[in-house]
Amino acid sequence: QVQLHESGPGLVKPSETLSLTCAVSGYSISSGYYWAWIRQPPGKGLEWIGSIDHGGKTYYYPSLKSRVTISVDTSKNQFSLKLSSVTAADTAVYYCARDIPTGYFDNWGRGTLVTVS
Amino acid sequence: ETVLTQSPGTLSLSPGERATLACRASQTVSSNNLAWYQQKPGQAPRLLIYGAFSRPTGIPDRFSGSGSGTDFTLTISRLEPEDFAVYYCQQYGNSPLTFGGGTKVEIK
Numbered sequence: 570q571v572q573l574h575e576s577g578p579g580l581v582k583p584s585e586t587l588s589l590t591c592a593v594s595g596y597s598i599s600s601g602y603y604w605a606w607i608r609q610p611p612g613k614g615l616e617w618i619g620s621i622d623h624g625g626k627t628y629y630y631p632s633l634k635s636r637v638t639i640s641v642d643t644s645k646n647q648f649s650l651k652l653s654s655v656t657a658a659d660t661a662v663y664y665c666a667r668d669i670p671t672g673y674f675d676n677w678g679r680g681t682l683v684t685v686s
Numbered sequence: 687e688t689v690l691t692q693s694p695g696t697l698s699l700s701p702g703e704r705a706t707l708a709c710r711a712s713q714t715v716s717s718n719n720l721a722w723y724q725q726k727p728g729q730a731p732r733l734l735i736y737g738a739f740s741r742p743t744g745i746p747d748r749f750s751g752s753g754s755g756t757d758f759t760l761t762i763s764r765l766e767p768e769d770f771a772v773y774y775c776q777q778y779g780n781s782p783l784t785f786g787g788g789t790k791v792e793i794k
Contacts, residue, residue, distance in 0.1 A: 615723075615731065615774055615785040630782050631687070664730055672778035673721035675742060677730035 571596040573665050573678035581659075581685050587652040591665030591678060592645075599623050599643045603668035606639060606650045608661040609680070616661075620668045621648055655685045688713050688777050690786035698794040705762040707789045709775035714755050716779030722751055722760045725788075726771045734773075735760065765791070 577589035591604070598604060605620040619629035621639045629637050633652070641648040652659060662682050666674035689712040699705055709720070718738040723731035733742055735751035738758060748763040762769055770793050775786040 614787045615776070617783040617785070628781075666730075669736070672719060672783075673733060673736045673776060674723075674731075675733050675736075677732075680730050 571667060571676040573667070573676060575663060575665050575678045575681040577681060579682060579684060581655055581683060583656055583685055584654055587655050587659065587683055589650045589663055589681065590647055591649070592647045598641060598646050598648065603670045604641065604648045605666045605668040605674060607664045607666055607674065609664070610661045618650065657685050660685045687782055688715065688780045688784050690775050690777055690784055692775060692786035692789045694789060696790045696792060698792050699765055700794045701765050701767055703765050705765055705791055707760040707773055709758040709786050711756045711777060713780065715777045718754050719777060719779035720758050721776045721778065723774045723776065724771050725774065731774060
């Protein structure tokens with residue numbers, strides 16, 4: 570059973586960079602699929618941020634592309650998100666998920682709340 | 687980008703009733719690449735349907751998806767108590783990937 574677990578600071582100051590890591594267990598990232606970050610502002614809907622494949626090829630949501638970097642570390646079986654120049658509008662629960670492939674999301678982490686303040 | 691509009695915003699029903707949720711796309715969803723998710727408070731979304739009508743292993747058959755082109759439907763044939771939640775559609779046929787705004791199914 571694939572399991573994903575997000576980790577990182579729960580509070581980030583405005584204009585700084587949000588950094589999160591997703592640890593994957595039960596499946597080797599090197600084996601394939603894509604790996605995604607999705608966020609959900611409090612009380613609102615879901616927004617795809619971007620995805621990465623095991624080789625490091627990335628796909629980003631256009632309106633976030635200038636601020637987002639997603640990277641993968643196959644040796645640690647994890648992938649990461651960096652979002653720069655954050656504002657209060659970036660306050661959200663951030664989820665990592667397995668992307669089948671650059672498509673839909675079949676396994677999700679529990680999510681982590683990041684507050685920009 | 688493809689905008690997904692879900693309706694109604696809230697559906698008030700009783701256990702045992704049939705729920706019909708709609709998802710309309712602003713442009714044709716390529717290859718009917720549309721998914722549905724269920725989200726309960728404080729939990730991550732759960733995949734219910736992909737490819738417009740396919741169910742992953744473990745999803746009860748009371749959940750069914752239909753539709754094509756720009757109009758898609760999620761039907762819950764008989765609501766169980768655990769089905770009261772928020773449901774989201776998501777398209778992956780066109781870039782970028784986008785989600786609908788959600789439909790809340792609440793107990794009447």
